[in-house]
Amino acid sequence: MKIHTTQNLSSPALNRPTNIPLPREIRYTKYSDGMRSSEPEIYKGSVSFKGKKEIVNKAVEAGKKKFAERVADSKGLKKIFNSGSFGKLLETTSKQEVLINSGTALVICTTARPLTIMALPGDKNKKDCAFAAAHSVSSGVWGFIVPLLFIRPLATGYNLALKEAGKYIKDESKLVRMWPHLDTASIKDANGKRLPMDKWLDKAGNRFIPDIKDVHKVPLPKHISEISEKTLLERIPDLDTSKIKTLSPNEWVTKNGEKVKFDLKDIFIAVKDSESKKVQYFPLKHVTEDVLKEVYPELDVASIKAANGERLHPDKWLKKDGKAFNFDNNNIFISDWAETDKGIILVTGLKRKHIDGSIKDVCYQKNNKDEFSLGTPIDEEMVKADSVNTVLNKLGGWLPDLVVTYPRATATIAIIPFILKSVFGIEKSKKPKEDIPAQDAGKSGKVVA
Amino acid sequence: MNINSINSFNYSQNLVKQDGTYPKTNYGRNNNQVSFQAGKKPGKVSRFFAEYYGKHILGSDSMRKVSEFLAKLDKKGDVTRHFQTFGSLITSSAYMHSTLKNKEFDKDNALTLAVNQGLSFILPTIAAYTVDLAIRDINKQCEYAFSAAQEKKIKAAKLAPEAKQVAMEKLGKQLKGFRTLIGIVTFTTIYRYVAPVLITPIANWIGGKINAKRGSKPDVEHKIADKAPQTERAAA
Numbered sequence: 208m209k210i211h212t213t214q215n216l217s218s219p220a221l222n223r224p225t226n227i228p229l230p231r232e233i234r235y236t237k238y239s240d241g242m243r244s245s246e247p248e249i250y251k252g253s254v255s256f257k258g259k260k261e262i263v264n265k266a267v268e269a270g271k272k273k274f275a276e277r278v279a280d281s282k283g284l285k286k287i288f289n290s291g292s293f294g295k296l297l298e299t300t301s302k303q304e305v306l307i308n309s310g311t312a313l314v315i316c317t318t319a320r321p322l323t324i325m326a327l328p329g330d331k332n333k334k335d336c337a338f339a340a341a342h343s344v345s346s347g348v349w350g351f352i353v354p355l356l357f358i359r360p361l362a363t364g365y366n367l368a369l370k371e372a373g374k375y376i377k378d379e380s381k382l383v384r385m386w387p388h389l390d391t392a393s394i395k396d397a398n399g400k401r402l403p404m405d406k407w408l409d410k411a412g413n414r415f416i417p418d419i420k421d422v423h424k425v426p427l428p429k430h431i432s433e434i435s436e437k438t439l440l441e442r443i444p445d446l447d448t449s450k451i452k453t454l455s456p457n458e459w460v461t462k463n464g465e466k467v468k469f470d471l472k473d474i475f476i477a478v479k480d481s482e483s484k485k486v487q488y489f490p491l492k493h494v495t496e497d498v499l500k501e502v503y504p505e506l507d508v509a510s511i512k513a514a515n516g517e518r519l520h521p522d523k524w525l526k527k528d529g530k531a532f533n534f535d536n537n538n539i540f541i542s543d544w545a546e547t548d549k550g551i552i553l554v555t556g557l558k559r560k561h562i563d564g565s566i567k568d569v570c571y572q573k574n575n576k577d578e579f580s581l582g583t584p585i586d587e588e589m590v591k592a593d594s595v596n597t598v599l600n601k602l603g604g605w606l607p608d609l610v611v612t613y614p615r616a617t618a619t620i621a622i623i624p625f626i627l628k629s630v631f632g633i634e635k636s637k638k639p640k641e642d643i644p645a646q647d648a649g650k651s652g653k654v655v656a
Numbered sequence: 657m658n659i660n661s662i663n664s665f666n667y668s669q670n671l672v673k674q675d676g677t678y679p680k681t682n683y684g685r686n687n688n689q690v691s692f693q694a695g696k697k698p699g700k701v702s703r704f705f706a707e708y709y710g711k712h713i714l715g716s717d718s719m720r721k722v723s724e725f726l727a728k729l730d731k732k733g734d735v736t737r738h739f740q741t742f743g744s745l746i747t748s749s750a751y752m753h754s755t756l757k758n759k760e761f762d763k764d765n766a767l768t769l770a771v772n773q774g775l776s777f778i779l780p781t782i783a784a785y786t787v788d789l790a791i792r793d794i795n796k797q798c799e800y801a802f803s804a805a806q807e808k809k810i811k812a813a814k815l816a817p818e819a820k821q822v823a824m825e826k827l828g829k830q831l832k833g834f835r836t837l838i839g840i841v842t843f844t845t846i847y848r849y850v851a852p853v854l855i856t857p858i859a860n861w862i863g864g865k866i867n868a869k870r871g872s873k874p875d876v877e878h879k880i881a882d883k884a885p886q887t888e889r890a891a892a
Contacts, residue, residue, distance in 0.1 A: 273793070273797075274794075275793040275794040275796070275797040275798075276797050278794050278797065278798070279794065279797035279798045279800065279801040280801065284798060284801065285801070285805065288798075288801060288802040288805045288806075289805055289809075294806070294826075294830055296833070296837070297829075297830040297831075297833035297834050297837060298826065298829050298830050298833055299833070300833035300834075300836050300837045300840070301829045301830065301832040301833035301836065302829070302833075304736055304739075304836055304840065307836075307837065307840055308740060308840050308844060311840055311841055311844040311845075311848075312844050312847075312848050315844065315845060315848045315849050316848060319849050320848065320849055320852065320853075323849075323853060347848075360701055360702070360705050361705050361709050361710075363698075363701075363702045363705060364701075364702055364703075364704065364705020364706040364707075364708075364709045364710040365705070365706070365709060365710035365713055365714065366710070367698050367702045367703065367705075367706035367710060368706040368707075368709075368710025368711045368713075368714050369710065369714060371706070372714065375706060375707070375710065375711040375714065375715070376711070376714060376715050378715065381715050384720065414821075418825070418828050418829075418832075421824075421825070421828035421831075424803065424804075424807060426804075426807075426808075544807070544808040544811045544812065547804075548801070548804055548805070548808065549800070549801075549804050550800065550803055550804035550807055550808075563731075573824050573828070591727075594727040595720065595723045595724050595727045596723075597727070597735065598723040598724075598726045598727045598730070598735050599713070599714070599719060599720065599723040601735050601736055601739065602713070602719065602722070602723060602726075602739075603710065603713050603714070605736075605739040605743075606713070607709075608743065609739065609742060609743055609746065612743050612746040612747055612750075613746050613747075613749070613750050615747075616746070616747040616750035616751065617750050617754065620750070620751065620754050
């Protein structure tokens, strides 16, 4: 059974009573269930609501930026984030952690450390400083060569096996163990032959995404009154812009004098917790009925969907007394990259029970069929599998490195002083018998070697 | 058209020139490009290791169990940090073992030096985890900022759905790398630079204190005191 496909909020999954576990363990609770706040996690979307939920009908005041936000917002970092080489470095890091680790050590050991040693001689003579600097450089180089030659190919091999798991893992149960959302019926053609992984589907019927927690994010929504004319005109081409600065959004009209009507897919609402003052944004097209019931108590939620289950435009919504709902355009927030430099994880109010007992927002994978639909919801089972996958994938690269760490360190102790002396003629000024193994590696751990 | 059909070309686009809609943003400079090259075809060496290494690790029941165990221990997904620390522990153990079996040192002296080497692992490790925890929020905010900048570029590039999919998958990998990279840089900097320069003297001091409590002979203390600065400098 498909849990929840895209934008169909009338799906069985969403209409089930909350006390009955949902298929594939997606659970959601009412907003009033006393959500506990915790640090927002990028993929876990923890719930910040504690008190009563209120709809926001004006621009959300920008709170004072935290120190971390100011750092992230600095021009220098933005320049780095936009550089292509930084993106490549990150991509390489995701595939070759050991190599990047030893590469970082290489940079430090061949630049900062020897420079510091030479600049701060202390009570040492020049010969000892030169030895220490040369030892630093050689340990950095030696520590990079081993991963480059021996660990990198193994990590690459592991990554390839992972990327083409459909080819390398024949046992379907092992595939499901890694990816519980995988629809195993979709991985074979009519003749039973395995299809390429980009042809696979998940149980929700969406394109299969092996990176489970690659979540759908959207631009931070801004209140309608803060949106630029250009963005507004993209949505309402015949908007009469002459009075939008002076009139309430409820009074905005087109050039023909008709009341402005925003498309349902363009509308976000902002919901504020009366106690914590935190604000969450939901797309009106997908926000759960539980949230709507709480923020619009007079709304008849039965009136918000058509016979086919599709959500109707709020113009057609009714109150419980049967009268027109009259959606307040002041409630409209618009999400557009032209208006912000910040992104948020897309949530709809659907909840799941986390392994630690806490209630989390359900996030969605990036396999949405179009910009305004939802991808596969990430349930608890998927989250658990992903955390194991993450460790295993890292272990695929680190395991061979950890195996060779001890012999590599031993070789470092024996080889480096010998090479420095015999090849470069660099040695400590002390008598050889007082030499001790360089502490170097002791501190650096991974390091030297 | 499937994804593979666009693997072979590399697309880049200057957003401002093409789009021209975001003059107020900070992303309209020369670097403002989005590229999505899906990667080279794997070579024979990669295939070999995929067949004889990757496949077996990926499908191994015991490796899965180990990973499940480690995943339970590490709720934050920072397992890279722990691997770095574990590698450091092994390396320090190698050095301690080497010191203890070195016949050139007398027993007391070797033990004190080994304790010093052990402390040279423990103190930087505490420092590394402390710093990592302290900058966690900055790391997260930077990741958000990077993610938003890239998504913004991808959106503005108005890519075809298949190309957008490749670009988004690439971004997913980059975000994973982002989380890992900060930890690697933090731990490696502390282990490889801060520890030798700042922490070794502390470890030497503690080692000396331990030695003094053990009632070392004066000549041994003298030797250790003589070695401490050397050790520090050599490490630095």
